[in-house]
Amino acid sequence: MSRGTAERVVPTPLVAASHQRRFVLGDRIFRAMAYAAALLVMVIAVIFLIALVIPALPAITRFGLGFFATRTWDPVRNEFGALTPIYGTLVTSAIALLIAFPIGLGAALFLAEDARLRLLRGPLSFLIELLAGIPSVVIGLWAFFTLTPLMRNNVDPFLQHALGFLPLFRGTPSGYGFLTAGLVLAIMVLPIMIALSRDVIRAVPRELREASLALGATNAETIWSVILPYARVGITGAVLLSLGRALGETIAVTMVIGNTMQISTSLFATGYTLPSVIANEFTEANGTLYLGSLFYLGVVLVLITIAVNVLARLLIWRFSGSGRAMA
Amino acid sequence: MSLPLVRILVDRVVGALVVLCVMVAAIPVLVLFLFVIIKGFPGLLTPGFFTDPPHPQGVPGGGVLNAIIGTLEIVGIGSLLAVPVGALIGIFLSEYGRNQVGDTVRFISDVLTGLPSIAFGIFGYTVVVLTTHHFSALSASIALAVLMLPVILRATETALLLIPNSLREAGLALGAPRWRVTLEIVVPAALGGIVTGALLAMARAAGETAPLLFTAFGNDIVQTNPQQPIGALALTIYRNALLPYHNLQDQAWAAALLLVILVATTNILARVYVRRMQR
Numbered sequence: 001m002s003r004g005t006a007e008r009v010v011p012t013p014l015v016a017a018s019h020q021r022r023f024v025l026g027d028r029i030f031r032a033m034a035y036a037a038a039l040l041v042m043v044i045a046v047i048f049l050i051a052l053v054i055p056a057l058p059a060i061t062r063f064g065l066g067f068f069a070t071r072t073w074d075p076v077r078n079e080f081g082a083l084t085p086i087y088g089t090l091v092t093s094a095i096a097l098l099i100a101f102p103i104g105l106g107a108a109l110f111l112a113e114d115a116r117l118r119l120l121r122g123p124l125s126f127l128i129e130l131l132a133g134i135p136s137v138v139i140g141l142w143a144f145f146t147l148t149p150l151m152r153n154n155v156d157p158f159l160q161h162a163l164g165f166l167p168l169f170r171g172t173p174s175g176y177g178f179l180t181a182g183l184v185l186a187i188m189v190l191p192i193m194i195a196l197s198r199d200v201i202r203a204v205p206r207e208l209r210e211a212s213l214a215l216g217a218t219n220a221e222t223i224w225s226v227i228l229p230y231a232r233v234g235i236t237g238a239v240l241l242s243l244g245r246a247l248g249e250t251i252a253v254t255m256v257i258g259n260t261m262q263i264s265t266s267l268f269a270t271g272y273t274l275p276s277v278i279a280n281e282f283t284e285a286n287g288t289l290y291l292g293s294l295f296y297l298g299v300v301l302v303l304i305t306i307a308v309n310v311l312a313r314l315l316i317w318r319f320s321g322s323g324r325a326m327a
Numbered sequence: 328m329s330l331p332l333v334r335i336l337v338d339r340v341v342g343a344l345v346v347l348c349v350m351v352a353a354i355p356v357l358v359l360f361l362f363v364i365i366k367g368f369p370g371l372l373t374p375g376f377f378t379d380p381p382h383p384q385g386v387p388g389g390g391v392l393n394a395i396i397g398t399l400e401i402v403g404i405g406s407l408l409a410v411p412v413g414a415l416i417g418i419f420l421s422e423y424g425r426n427q428v429g430d431t432v433r434f435i436s437d438v439l440t441g442l443p444s445i446a447f448g449i450f451g452y453t454v455v456v457l458t459t460h461h462f463s464a465l466s467a468s469i470a471l472a473v474l475m476l477p478v479i480l481r482a483t484e485t486a487l488l489l490i491p492n493s494l495r496e497a498g499l500a501l502g503a504p505r506w507r508v509t510l511e512i513v514v515p516a517a518l519g520g521i522v523t524g525a526l527l528a529m530a531r532a533a534g535e536t537a538p539l540l541f542t543a544f545g546n547d548i549v550q551t552n553p554q555q556p557i558g559a560l561a562l563t564i565y566r567n568a569l570l571p572y573h574n575l576q577d578q579a580w581a582a583a584l585l586l587v588i589l590v591a592t593t594n595i596l597a598r599v600y601v602r603r604m605q606r
Contacts, residue, residue: 027506029506034416034418034419038424040416041432042431052453103351106347107349128352128353138564138583138586142583145366219342278445298445305443309441
């Protein structure tokens with residue numbers, strides 16, 4: 001806004017001056033409000049962290065870092081350790097990623113790349129987005145009533161028959177346990193895995209693709225030697241974000257993992273994950289130490305997921321920094 | 328030009344695998360929907376499902392009125408808290424946030440997005456339940472509000488950033504102060520994106536169970552007082568599924584169908600609204 005030019009007629013200098021002051025005041029108030037809201041986020045974040053730690057304090061002071069290395073979880077003798085649910089969390093998340101990574105990447109390649117079946121692409125994308133919106137308790141309900149019998153009667157016996165010589169597939173399948181929980185988690189992280197990798201693959205510059213095809217490479221060769229190397233960092237980010245989701249998923253896992261405090265090499269065995277211990281034992285936890293230990297598990301879970309997520313964001317930022325912004 | 332047979336073969340196999348992957352990814356969704364609809368639909372039609380509170384375990388009949396009211400109330404209060412604040416933070420990010428403060432807010436919001444939902448329950452538990460000494464709808468609303476916040480603020484920021492700067496400049500050139508340009512030109516132009524963000528956040532919040540375990544806690548009596556423990560559809564599904572009564576399990580399926588309908592409708596509304604605004 002230039003001032004004091006001869007041509008200007010309206011508003012008159014006097015009015016303009018009073019206007020200016022009102023402008024400045026109004027803008028200042030608005031700016032202050034916006035900054036206050038931003039500050040509120042930081043305050044919430046700090047309160048959030050404190051709120052996670054406070055109820056865990058009795059257990060933190062009692063067990064300290066030894067909590068991580070202790071297998072016992074004995075409410076009767078008041079001895080608690082996080083090793084068993086940490087093991088269950090890692091095993092189920094690993095199964096989930098082993099299943100979701102190849103399938104998700106393949107589906108993403110189809111949705112981003114493939115020229116065939118163009119008509120199917122829209123509905124398929126829509127279906128997968130729908131899956132992302134289904135509440136986890138509904139997936140848990142479905143898994144509890146239909147997936148566990150299927151696992152018990154068909155999938156597990158088949159695996160045992162084919163691969164029973166491995167310790168991974170020993171024991172009596174009950175339908176509940178690490179494998180079923182991992183499968184449910186795989187279904188739940190697939191939409192994230194697919195959507196993120198699809199965006200990353202779409203961000204690969206067209207020229208690279210065309211150059212490769214023009215040089216005589218087949219579609220498969222272009223995917224393998226041009227697209228995947230270019231998108232590697234972004235895809236790693238997608239995998240880590242999926243991992244973050246798998247680690248913290250609570251209700252669906254609680255409904256199918258069997259909720260047993262044990263470490264077992266068998267994937268058919270029932271177990272526990274960090275969030276499912278908290279969800280399942282909260283109502284029955286009596287005594288400050290028991291309750292505190294549950295919340296200590298919560299602190300452990302949050303720290304792990306924050307680490308995984310920050311790493312994922314950094315990778316995705318690095319990737320999109322060279323190209324386009326990503327959701 | 329003819330390619331060696333092996334290369335063609337590999338290409339075909341990869342092509343087939345990719346199609347197989349997308350099919351495998353889509354199958355669970357279809358199966359899931361089929362089951363929820365088939366097993367849930369009869370329950371929706373049972374008399375009293377929408378109008379009665381649950382009967383005691385083992386007594387046939389009963390409904391989920393407590394849970395329907397609870398879900399609506401929890402999400403409603405949560406949205407009242409989260410939407411205005413989230414929108415204002417989104418405005419800050421897009422209009423004033425190209426600095427260290429803005430980056431910090433974005434970082435915190437990303438971290439919050441990635442946190443397991445059960446953590447929000449612990450937050451609500453410590454902040455409200457421990458201080459008031461009882462479970463309440465309000466504590467659940469506060470937990471869900473924080474869960475919704477990142478979705479809303481990011482959607483608002485994205486929507487506002489899409490508004491061309493020429494529009495802002497036009498407003499300023501006409502002599503309007505910046506706050507009026509923001510509130511009367513930029514925000515209305517971006518309203519579609521903001522509403523979508525709010526609706527998506529509400530849909531996500533309505534489906535959450537884990538945060539409610541330590542906050543709303545559940546209540547078989549129809550309750551509207553936000554200071555008291557309250558039921559929720561997600562809690563009904565979780566608790567009824569694990570009970571050995573067929574009528575309660577059927578009720579869980581019906582509640583699941585109802586919840587899916589609620590969430591899907593909200594999602595579709597959000598998308599339709601976006602399309603209409605873009606036109």
